[in-house]
Amino acid sequence: MRILGKDGSSGEVKVLPETDDDIWHLYNVICVGDLVTASTTRRDEKADDKLRAERAEKKRMTLGVRVEKIEYDGDGLRMRLLGVIEEGPQDIGQHHTLMIEPGEPLRIGKEHWKQTQMDRLETAARDTVKPRIVFVSLDQDEATVAVLRQSGLKEVVTVRSMRAGKQYDEKGKPFDYHGEIISKLSAVATPDMPLVLLGPGFEKETLADDIKRLPKGTFGSVYVQHTGQSGMVGVNELIKSGMGAAILRESSVGVEMEAVENLMTQIGKNGLATYGPAEVASASEAGAVETLLVLDSVLREKDLDDVVRAVENQKGRVIVVSEDHDAGRQLASLGGVGAILRYAV
Template sequence: MQIKKQDKKQGLIEVIPESLDDLWHLSHIIQPGDYITTLTTRRIQDNNSGKTRSDRGVKKTFYLSIRVEKISFHKYTGMLRLTGIIESGPEDLIPLGSYHTINVQINHPIQIRKTWNKWALDRLNEAIEASKRAPEIIVAIEDNITELGIIKQYGIDYIGPIIGDISGKRNIQKNRKEKIDEYYQQITDTILKHNNLNKLIIIGPGFTKNGYYEYLTDHYPEIAKKSILESTGAGGHAGIQEVLKNGLIESLSKDAKIAKETTQVNKLLEEIGKSSQQVTYATKNTQNAANMGAIEQLLVVDNMVRNPEIQQIMNTTENMGGHVMIISSEHDAGKQLEALGSIAAFLRYPI
């Protein structure tokens, strides 16, 4: 994410989203009532055309501004759609007051005019910093099946399974090593699709991870230098979740959003398990704590930030000097927080 223009007096920031992560961040930064301006395309009725297809109109591109009413982000299609009432634009082309949907696109500027709360500015800065970092990839490898977990801002993108055509009967299959190398190369080819790798975390319950690391050392030494090995009790999704929960990712990359979120939710669950008076959860309890100025850190699931009651708690917390952490609903820690009412807090003192 890049900031192209900023006018603090008008509450205007123009940004350029550069990735799917950036679109996801914008889907939570932009709120109903915000004023959005961007270059858009709309089919305009051409009443002067004599063509038989004139009833379909002509596509024209122009700048247009809407007052947002609905925000929808679709991770699998990579689309962020903003729907609202048109408030400004070329009046000869579009009727003001009608509805329009803007498809926010990667590498296309968008202007956001709004009241910028601290948590929204923090999230924007977080997206900008994250865009400068290379990704971490988890390789959950077993004898003949591997899954990759690409660590994104919103959670884990799972890739796989990658299946190896390897027989377990070493003496019968003479070309076993060749098949193993083909399997390892399949995995590596998938990894190489992601440029500027930061860390490769190779995990699994057996010794296959060691064999794969040796393969990287022989054939891809630059990747091997960025790799670490970690034993887990399971492979696949379960193994990936295991390393997220054990703090390994956070120790390797202090900026990995999912690792920080998972760590905080785990701490919360531990405190709840001890019947600690230093935490609280659910809307009513958290609201009381916020009003008393007792919240040190507030945890909120991202799909609740548009709720007016939750927004009030967030604003009160920040006004009282507390910190707000938005937790993605796309990973396990977010789902655990949802089960507690989607909001919780670490307290400065028991209440």
């Protein structure tokens, strides 16, 4: 994400989303009622009714749309903003849909910017340069490829070894389990992405040896980690356990999962923790919050700026947790807000 400009008088911020993760950040910033201005396509109003009925050619133009509905595609990682045109060369007062995708700048106008929303944009601008992380969680029977994005942990594909069944491909050749995994990895991994191989047994080490024989630069740094289970369960186990490699600890999702795990541990032993909006607000007023954890969907729906400012003024830490991974779902079960405390209140 690049922040291209801020206009305090109009309440507008101009940004350029550069990655699909940036679309997720914008989903957490843009609200119903905002005026969003972006380049889009729309049919020419000068065409007569007959031509419009015959699907006249669309032209590119810049339109400002007052947002009435937001649709986010978590798999495709793009966003649709539906609303009424308020600014532009034509069709003022009519409905239109803006498609928000990487590489296209847009202006976001709000009557009031929450501090947490500006913080989200600035965090996105800082984190754009951080590489994603690709996991292969495997055993002798199957391998799961997953990608750790800022927006959460996403399963990409599962490859079965065929060792217990059909061992030949459609052309009658022996099925190459590791070759198939590497083929799937080539579609999602780039040389700047760390690659983590994990699971029980020795299959991960054998795959690591095969990857090392590939041309230099095919993939990024390769880390091999042992877990008790394979699949997505194994990936979550690895992240919760401390993640071994330093680069995993630096990822935003890794930080979130560790923080929620710490919160759940403190709650489980009746320690220095509290949860729920009212309880956390009370603790923040008392200056007792060391780490505040807030679910991203709660920040979209509620104004928690006062709580966030109180924690930050007391030198506390604020972590926004994605709802798209296990830790987010755990925090959601606690009301979407939790806090690790300096002392009991």
